[in-house]
Amino acid sequence: MSLHIESTDEALEELKKQRTKTLAAAISVSFLGVALMGLLLYLVHIIAAIPEDPPMVAYATQEGDNPDIDTPEVTQTTQRPSSSSAAAQVKVIAAVASADVAVVNPDIDVEIPTEELSTGIDIGDGFGIGTGDGDGGGIPGIVSKRCDLNDRMKRITENGGTPQCEEAVVKSLRWLKKQQNGNGSWGDGQFKASMTGITLLAYLAHCETPLSEEFGENVLKGISFLVDLGMKNPVISEQPGLKEVCYDHAVATYALCEAYTFCKQMDIPSISNLERVVVKAVDRILDAQCPNGGWAYSYNNRINPNIDLSVTGWNVQALKAAEHGGIKPTKGEIRTALRKAAMYCRKNVMPDGKFSYKENGENPRSSLVGVGVLSLQMTGNGSDSAARKGLDWIKNNVKTLEWGKGSGTENVKSNLYMHYYCVQAAMNRGGDVWASYNKAFRDAVLGGQKPDGSFSNNDTGYAECLSGKSKNIYRQCLATLMLETYYRFLPGTGEGTKNS
Template structure:
C-alpha cells in the first residue's frame, strides 16, 4: 500500500490550470518590466547631449626644441550646455610643437573704451578673387560691459531704437547670416582664395550678433568657422593664412586673429571649451606683437625693417590686439606699448585737413580717416587732437550713396564705428546718411548688390568688394551691427 496521497483527476487538472495561469502572469509582468526599462533608457538618451569628440590629429612641425612657450593643457572635446547640441564637429589639428614668444614690453594701463569692429581701407591687390535672442544660450553675465547688449534680442532691439536703427536692421542682419550659412564651404571656410580672411569677416558678423557654437540656428556654422581657423593656426604655429608666400597675408592674419580672440571671449563666458582655440589666439596675437615694424606699423609679410607698411594693415593689427587684450589672457595684459607705436604711425599718415591717408603723404584718397579715429578711441586716446581733426574731416567731407561713386563700403564701416562713438548730432547725421541706403541694397537671398551703380567708386582697391558678393555682404552686415556690436565708448556730446 502506498504511503502517498493520490490527487483526483479533477484536482490535478485544476493544479495544472493554476500553473499555466501563473506562468502567463509571470511572462506578462516580465514583458512589462522590460518595456518600462527600455522606455526609461530612451528618455535618458534623448535628454543627454551625446557628442562624438573631435578627432585630434598630431601635427609635427619643424620648430626646434629650444623655441618653446608654456601652454595650458589642450582639451580633447568641446564641452557644451546640454540644451544646445550641435550636429557635427570638424577635425581639430593639435600641434605637437610649440612656438617662440617674446614678452610684451610693460606699459601704463590705458582706459578702455569699447572694442568696436573696424575695417581698413583695402585688402591689398590680391583680394579680388575670391537668431539671436540671447541665442548664445545665456551665460554672458560676466562679459565686458561693452559686449553685453548684443547677446539679447530685446537688448539689441532696444539699442537699435536708441541709436537710430530699426527692426529692419535686425531683419537684414539675420538674412545676411542665413546667406552666409548657405554659402559656407564644407571645411567651415568661405570663398576659394584668401579663405582665412573671408572666413574671419563672416565669423565677425556672426559674433557681432552674439551667435556662438551653442546658438540654435547658426551654432554649427559658427563652430565650423572657428574650427577651420584653429586648424590653420595649429598647422602654421599661429600664422593665420593658407599662403604664407603671399606678401599680403598680414591682412588675413589680423582679421582672423580679431575673430578668434572675440570668439574666445564669448565662448569662455559660456564655458564652451573649443580645442586649441586659446592656444591659437595666444600664438596669433604674439605673432603680431613680435613682428611690429620699426616705424611702429606692420608691413606686408611682417617685415620688421623693410617692406610695405600702410594704415590699413596697421588698423587690422591694432583691432586684433585689442580683441586679444579683451580675452583676459595674461600675456596680452601689457600690450599698450605696442599699440602706442601703432597709433603713432597712424598719426604720420594724417594730412593737415584731418584726413588719414593710406600711407604718409600718399596721393590716394584719405579713406583711412575713420580707421585711425576708431583705433585711437579703442585704445583710450579718443581725446587727442588727431581724433578731433579726423572727426571734422568726416563731418565736412564724407558722403555716402550706395549707387554712387561715394560707396566705399570698406571705409564707411570704419566711419560708422567712429561716429557712433562720438554720439550726439555727429552720429545722428551720419546714421541718416547711410542706414536706409544700406537696407535698400540687400538682395532677396540676404546678399548685397554691387555698389557704385556702375560708376568707379572713389577709394582704394574698391573693385574688390564690387566683384565679390561675400566680401561686400560682410561689410554691409557689420555696418548694420554698429548699433549694438559694442556700446559707444568715447561720446563727446
C-alpha cells in the first residue's frame, strides 16, 4: 500500500511563491556579504597606505676646529613616493638641529618641485627684460628656467652661445667636484671662505643645489662649511683679523644669499642656521660701509686710504643677492646702502670710461671698468652717464681675447677678473655692446679649457695673494661663471633691438 499526497493547484502555487522568496533572500544575503568584504578590504588598503613619518636625525658637531664634514646616511630606509610623471627623485635636506653650528642633516627622497614653486631670482630694480636703459638682464625671472636643460640650451643659442658652452660648464663643475676638501671647502691657504663661495656661485648658476643628483652633496658640504664659519666667527672667514677679510666675507655672503634664495624659492627645507648666518653676514657688510659709500680693507668703516672699488664691487654683489632673497638685516636698510654705493661708484669714473681704483681718479684701471658698471647696474643706476661711459669703453676696447697671453692687471686679454665683470655688464646692457663682447670672450674661454675640464694657467688678475690651489679654483670659477652668463642673465634690448 503506497501512501502519497496529491498536490492541488493552490498548493503548487504557494510552493512557487515560497521558492521565490527564499531565492530573493539568498541573493540579498550574498550581495550584503560581498559588500561587507569589499568594505573590509578597502579599509585594510587605506590603513596600509598611510605613510610613516620619515626618519629625522640631527647631527651636532663638536666645538673647536672644523672637522671634515661627511654627509650622514640614514640607517632606516624610506620608500620613494610613486609618481605618474617623469619627474626624477631628488634629495632634500631636513634641518632639525638647534646647535650653533651648521648641521649636515640626513636626506630623504621627494619629487622635484614643479615650476610653480619657483617665483624667480632676478637681479633687482630695472632688471629682467631690458628696456634699453642699461639695466637690462638679471638672473632669470623663474629659477626653474635655469634648471631645465632644454630651456637652458635655448637661452644659450638665443644669446649667442653654442652647445659647447654647456658642455664646458659641466666638465668644469666635475673638475671642481674633485677639488673639494674633506671639510666641504675649496682652495687652500687663507682664503678658503671666498674660494668656497665663488665655487658655490658656479654651481648655483647651473642650478646645482642640495637637491642635485650629481653635485648635491658637494653643494651641501660647501654651504655647511660657510655656515659653520659664520656661526663661529664675526665674519665668514677662517682668519677674521685678516686685512683681506673684506673679500673673504663678501664672496661667501654672496654665495650664501643665493643658496638661501634657492632654498626658499624652490621649497627646499632650509639648512640649519643658514638664514641666521645670512642675516648676521649682511649686518656685518652694512655696518662696515664707509660714509662715502664704499668698503675698505679690514672692514674699517672710516674714511681711509684703503677704500677701493674692487672691495666695493664684491660687497655690492652680496647686498644685491641679499635684497633679492628678502633678507631682513638688523643693522640698516639694504636699499639705502646700495644708493650710497652708487654715489661712491660715480666718483670713480674717468672721462674715457675707465674706473679708478680709488675715488676722484686715483689709479684708473681698465680692469675695473666692469666692476664700476655692474655695481651701478645692480644699484639700479645702469642708465647713469658713468655707466654709459664704461659700457662705451667696453664696446670700443675689448675686441679680442687671447687665452694666456700677457700678464698684469692692465692686460685686457688675459685678466679674467676684468672679464668676469664685463661679461655681466655687457649682457645686462644687451644690444650691440653684448653682441661685440660675446664674440670676444666666448671662443677664447672655450679654447682655454683642457680635456680634464680645468682651464689653462694664465693671469687671472687680483690673485697675487692666492696660493697655487686657490689660484686654480679662482681661475676655474671665473671662467665658468662667464660661460654661465648666457642663462644666468637675460639680455637687455640695447637701443630697442635685442641682439643674440
